[in-house]
Amino acid sequence: MPVMQYIEAVRETLRSEMRRDPNVFIMGEDVGKRGGVFRATQGLIDEFGEERVIDTPLTESAIVGVGIGAALYGMRPVCEIQFADFIWPAMNQIISEAARFRYRSYGTWFVPMVIRAPYGGGVHGGLYHSQSVEAHFAHSPGLKIVAPSTPGDVAGLLRAAIRDDDPVLFFEHKGLYRAVKGEVPEGDYVIPIGKADVKRDGRDITVFSYGKALHFCLEAAQMVAAEGIDAMVVDLRSLRPLDEETILNAAARTGKVLIVHEDNAFMGIGAEVAALIAEKVLFELDAPILRLCGPEVPAMPYSPPLEKWYMLSPEKVAAKMRELAAF
Amino acid sequence: MATQTRNRHQELGLSDEQMLEIYRYMLLTRRIDERLWLLQRSGKIPFVISAQGQEGAQVGAAYALVRGKDWLAPYYRDLGKVLVMGMTPREVFLAAFAKQGDPSSNGRQMAHHWGHRRWNIISGSSPVATQVLHAVGVALAAKMKGHDIVVMTSLGEGSSNQGDFHEGLNFAGVHKLPCIIHVQNNEYAISVPLKKQLACENVADRAPGYGMPGVVVDGSDVLAVYAAFREAVDRARRGEGPTLIESKCVRLTPHSSDDDDRTYRPREEIERARQRDPITRTRAYLYEVGLLDEEREQALEVEIRREIDEAQEYAEAQPYEPVETAMRHVYKEA
Ligand SMILES: Cc1ncc(C[n+]2csc(CCOP(=O)(O)OP(=O)(O)O)c2C)c(N)n1
Ligand SMILES: [Mg+2]
Numbered sequence: 004m005p006v007m008q009y010i011e012a013v014r015e016t017l018r019s020e021m022r023r024d025p026n027v028f029i030m031g032e033d034v035g036k037r038g039g040v041f042r043a044t045q046g047l048i049d050e051f052g053e054e055r056v057i058d059t060p061l062t063e064s065a066i067v068g069v070g071i072g073a074a075l076y077g078m079r080p081v082c083e084i085q086f087a088d089f090i091w092p093a094m095n096q097i098i099s100e101a102a103r104f105r106y107r108s109y110g111t112w113f114v115p116m117v118i119r120a121p122y123g124g125g126v127h128g129g130l131y132h133s134q135s136v137e138a139h140f141a142h143s144p145g146l147k148i149v150a151p152s153t154p155g156d157v158a159g160l161l162r163a164a165i166r167d168d169d170p171v172l173f174f175e176h177k178g179l180y181r182a183v184k185g186e187v188p189e190g191d192y193v194i195p196i197g198k199a200d201v202k203r204d205g206r207d208i209t210v211f212s213y214g215k216a217l218h219f220c221l222e223a224a225q226m227v228a229a230e231g232i233d234a235m236v237v238d239l240r241s242l243r244p245l246d247e248e249t250i251l252n253a254a255a256r257t258g259k260v261l262i263v264h265e266d267n268a269f270m271g272i273g274a275e276v277a278a279l280i281a282e283k284v285l286f287e288l289d290a291p292i293l294r295l296c297g298p299e300v301p302a303m304p305y306s307p308p309l310e311k312w313y314m315l316s317p318e319k320v321a322a323k324m325r326e327l328a329a330f
Numbered sequence: 331m332a333t334q335t336r337n338r339h340q341e342l343g344l345s346d347e348q349m350l351e352i353y354r355y356m357l358l359t360r361r362i363d364e365r366l367w368l369l370q371r372s373g374k375i376p377f378v379i380s381a382q383g384q385e386g387a388q389v390g391a392a393y394a395l396v397r398g399k400d401w402l403a404p405y406y407r408d409l410g411k412v413l414v415m416g417m418t419p420r421e422v423f424l425a426a427f428a429k430q431g432d433p434s435s436n437g438r439q440m441a442h443h444w445g446h447r448r449w450n451i452i453s454g455s456s457p458v459a460t461q462v463l464h465a466v467g468v469a470l471a472a473k474m475k476g477h478d479i480v481v482m483t484s485l486g487e488g489s490s491n492q493g494d495f496h497e498g499l500n501f502a503g504v505h506k507l508p509c510i511i512h513v514q515n516n517e518y519a520i521s522v523p524l525k526k527q528l529a530c531e532n533v534a535d536r537a538p539g540y541g542m543p544g545v546v547v548d549g550s551d552v553l554a555v556y557a558a559f560r561e562a563v564d565r566a567r568r569g570e571g572p573t574l575i576e577s578k579c580v581r582l583t584p585h586s587s588d589d590d591d592r593t594y595r596p597r598e599e600i601e602r603a604r605q606r607d608p609i610t611r612t613r614a615y616l617y618e619v620g621l622l623d624e625e626r627e628q629a630l631e632v633e634i635r636r637e638i639d640e641a642q643e644y645a646e647a648q649p650y651e652p653v654e655t656a657m658r659h660v661y662k663e664a
Contacts (some may be wrong), residue, residue, distance in 0.1 A: 028474070060497070060504055062497040062500070062501070064494055065466070065500070068498070069470055069498075069501055070467060071463065072452075072463060072464035072465060072466055073467040073470050075452060076467070076468045076472060076475075077471065078471045092493070095460060095494075096463065099455050100464070105659050106659050106660055107443070107445075107455065108434070108435055108447070108453040108659075109435055109436035109658075110659035111433075111445070112447065113662065144660050145660055167662075168662040169661050169662055
């Protein structure tokens with residue numbers, strides 16, 4: 004199995020899907036010659052030409068809205084929003100349009116489209132190059148939302164997203180692009196959207212996370228393991244739909260639940276996971292459900308100490324794990 | 331005079347039958363619209379938003395497209411266009427009553443949110459101008475696939491201030507896409523008059539900024555509208571790119587059945603608007619060229635009334651979609 008970076012998994016999956024299906028094409032800002040500001044689409048224009056790797060005008064609503072139109076006509080656009088922070092101008096097209104076409108037309112019109120967006124902080128990006136935006140979209144039925152944490156998951160889930168007949172938001176943590184390497188199965192590797200993944204089994208506490216924070220959780224699990232705390236770490240991967248079965252089984256397995264994400268807590272993904280567990284397996288629990296999330300400020304500040312204050316870390320997660328285990 | 335006017339539709343290559351068909355669509359649009367108001371005022375349906383005053387612009391524009399081949403991303407007033415594209419009066423009334431079988435949404439959306447897969451009429455939403463981008467996207471896809479279709483979209487002049495309008499025109503201009511953006515300027519956006527919407531005289535004046543022709547046409551003159559659209563359609567099919575067409579129209583009703591325009595619109599102004607009624611003008615033309623006389627007109631009115639009665643009766647008798655299906659089609663069904 005080849006080993007590649009997270010961002011290479013994005014690129015190679017795009018390449019293989021574009022080879023496989025002539026309806027798949029890419030559009031976004033700087034995705035062509037430059038290969039994207041993160042280089043996720045680097046070289047694709049050489050293979051597929053500027054007709055299928057389209058440098059669009061600098062207009063997010065059009066990137067999504069035109070993508071919707073193309074999808075209605077039978078194409079499979081993969082739209083890149085350069086930074087998730089700049090997705091808001093396209094909010095109306097995503098929520099009012101992409102998410103609703105199928106429902107409002109009783110299934111006769113639908114939008115097989117992927118919107119890729121690098122998100123997340125810890126990269127000296129300040130308020131507008133660090134945001135986690137997933138909770139704003141997760142509230143909307145009609146959308147699917149994916150946030151993988153490993154190159155293998157990127158490949159399997161991006162392939163699933165491109166082949167999906169509904170709009171999928173594909174959030175790539177930019178802090179993982181070159182920081183994480185991993186095995187990527189060759190060939191037609193698809194991970195069904197809606198399946199969580201137990202990244203580490205454990206008996207004492209269950210930790211749910213995704214994205215970069217997931218890696219902090221794995222590191223923290225190592226740290227507390229030395230102290231005799233055996234943490235199970237579950238990667239949600241798919242934020243809408245959530246994998247109810249895996250989540251409930253994992254919660255019941257240890258009876259102690261911690262939810263960790265970089266996005267702030269209020270009305271976030273963790274709140275939904277906690278509510279789900281409370282509704283369905285409350286009596287399996289031995290402790291209150293805990294959350295460790297970003298702070299309740301509008302967005303991530305810039306200076307190194309401020310950014311560090313905002314960001315999670317293995318140490319912060321380990322401390323919370325100890326708190327939960329001791330309950 | 332008569333000979334000169336006769337030449338108008340023939341000059342455009344329209345046969346007498348086609349000219350009469352155009353008028354029939356206009357009249358059908360008007361009579362359906364009037365019926366919808368009666369139904370709304372008598373409490374049988376909840377909502378109407380009118381095409382009255384814009385029938386010439388709508389029918390003239392849609393008549394330049396090829397039914398079943400070309401695409402339409404309509405807006406709420408486009409009753410005339412969707413009829414020309416293939417929607418039936420029955421289907422219009424099914425939507426009005428929100429009954430099962432409404433091809434737009436099966437009763438899920440407010441009426442006038444047109445959509446019809448069979449006729450390439452893209453489902454529309456309420457936030458204005460979003461459809462402009464969808465039309466541009468369809469045109470992009472068609473160009474990529476090498477299909478020689480044309481995509482038309484409609485919106486009002488007030489909505490031409492939305493970002494999606496400008497983003498769409500720019501995108502279409504940059505990529506020279508086969509689409510036509512039709513602004514039906516009826517001088518009001520609910521209560522707000524034109525001069526508070528635009529700093530330039532015409533919406534079409536914005537077109538050069540997006541690298542496309544901007545055409546102004548009298549929306550009450552159905553043949554002028556048809557001529558303008560046919561040229562734009564030819565241009566698009568030749569691969570020469572998009573056109574912005576603004577038809578100057580009148581709005582003969584309040585904004586919708588929920589509006590009372592007496593609070594902002596002088597009555598004399600509406601009287602003046604009636605002078606520009608496209609139905610009256612087209613009817614006069616048909617009389618002049620001898621395609622219509624009282625007897626034929628009477629027969630046409632009777633025929634249309636029957637069609638509408640039948641359609642209304644049919645729709646009223648249909649069931650509502652059962653609530654058991656309300657969770658369907660959120661995502662693709664297995
Ligand atoms: C984004 C958005 N804002 C506000 C509204 C409410 N609204 C519906 S129609 C309308 C006026 C539209 O005027 P115009 O574009 O001139 O079209 P007309 O109705 O006159 O044909 C408004 C404000 C809306 N539907 N969408
Ligand atoms: Mg108007």
